[in-house]
Amino acid sequence: MRWGLFPDTGNCRLRWQHSFHPDRDFEVMIHKMLHQGMKLYQRVEINDIESLAFSVSCRLTAKSESDSLFAAAAVCLEFLDNSDSVLGETRIYVATRGCDWQNSPRLHLIPAPDSFHWYDYHFFLRDELESLPGVQPELVKAVQVGLLGFVLGNC
Numbered sequence: 001m002r003w004g005l006f007p008d009t010g011n012c013r014l015r016w017q018h019s020f021h022p023d024r025d026f027e028v029m030i031h032k033m034l035h036q037g038m039k040l041y042q043r044v045e046i047n048d049i050e051s052l053a054f055s056v057s058c059r060l061t062a063k064s065e066s067d068s069l070f071a072a073a074a075v076c077l078e079f080l081d082n083s084d085s086v087l088g089e090t091r092i093y094v095a096t097r098g099c100d101w102q103n104s105p106r107l108h109l110i111p112a113p114d115s116f117h118w119y120d121y122h123f124f125l126r127d128e129l130e131s132l133p134g135v136q137p138e139l140v141k142a143v144q145v146g147l148l149g150f151v152l153g154n155c
Contacts, residue, residue: 039076041146043084049129049140055122056145060094061115064151070098071151075121077128078144079135088135090128091148092121098152105134 046052060073074093078086088106094115095101103109108131112119129137 038150039146039148041076041078041144043080043142043144045142046125046140049125049137052125053122054125054128054143054145055120056092057118057120058092058112059115059118060092060112062094062096064096064098067097069152070096070100072096072099072101072148074148074150076144076146076148078146079125079129079132079140080142080144081139082141084142086144087139088129088132090131100152106132108132 054077056075058075060075062071062073064071072093072095074091077090079088081087088108090108090110091101092110092112093101094112101107101109108128110121125140125143126137129135129140
């Protein structure tokens, strides 16, 4: 796992513990303040996208102290080519008002219903690529799963 490419503003906390959700495994929390973002991610090479599935259980929260700025939290699934360039991305997310993220041929947004409950998401990668018409499935050689905390501006 590695931190993402955002500049380190020194205002980020990473917590790894098992008490966030009442189950037997561990959970991760990123708490991002001030501007820019922080992403914790892991890259996984794949040989055959046909039968691979993705599943995650998450509770996402985002808040900003100003209506002119937005904050967002997301679980990201990036589809990479053989040179690790991002071909497309799916984000399960929650954001405050003013979020300028939009669906596109290379970005599929799945809004979380609320910030209060844990939700389970499960889909096959091949099926998800149908939501990303700008991505050629045969070019996908790896996926990168990440947890993103993002703030636009200076909250």
